[in-house]
Amino acid sequence: MAPAPPAPSRPHGGSAMAAVRDVEIDPEGTFKYILVRLQRPGGGEQRDIVRGTKAAEFHNHIFEKVNPEMEKLGYECKCLGGGKIEHNSKDKKIRVFGLSTGYGKADHSVTAEILKKEYTDYEITWSDDKK
Numbered sequence: 699m700a701p702a703p704p705a706p707s708r709p710h711g712g713s714a715m716a717a718v719r720d721v722e723i724d725p726e727g728t729f730k731y732i733l734v735r736l737q738r739p740g741g742g743e744q745r746d747i748v749r750g751t752k753a754a755e756f757h758n759h760i761f762e763k764v765n766p767e768m769e770k771l772g773y774e775c776k777c778l779g780g781g782k783i784e785h786n787s788k789d790k791k792i793r794v795f796g797l798s799t800g801y802g803k804a805d806h807s808v809t810a811e812i813l814k815k816e817y818t819d820y821e822i823t824w825s826d827d828k829k
Contacts, residue, residue, distance in 0.1 A: 733804035757798040779804030794824035
């Protein structure tokens with residue numbers, strides 16, 4: 699009997715969440731960010747992701763872009779809060795700080811841990827400072 703063919707590499711079922719990147723932030727500058735919890739409707743698997751861009755004048759502009767993208771993949775999104783990210787790619791440093799007026803302050807320690815998975819060779823710091 700021939701061996702089973704390899705499983706398709708595209709995400710399916712429970713692995714669809716794995717296809718969603720943990721972090722999508724601008725490569726340089728200081729910009730707003732939000733911490734978003736993805737969850738399957740009715741509970742089950744969940745995961746937190748970080749999204750940030752200087753294109754967003756307000757934190758809700760980021761959420762308004764992420765939410766429909768994630769709903770198409772079958773996830774409910776909840777914004778856990780926001781703040782700012784200062785990304786210095788030349789010096790390989792990221793600083794997480796500040797808060798969102800609309801969503802409140804994200805748990806920057808959680809955001810920093812998520813960023814560390816993506817930016818393994820960076821110095822990543824966080825504080826509750828507003829500036």
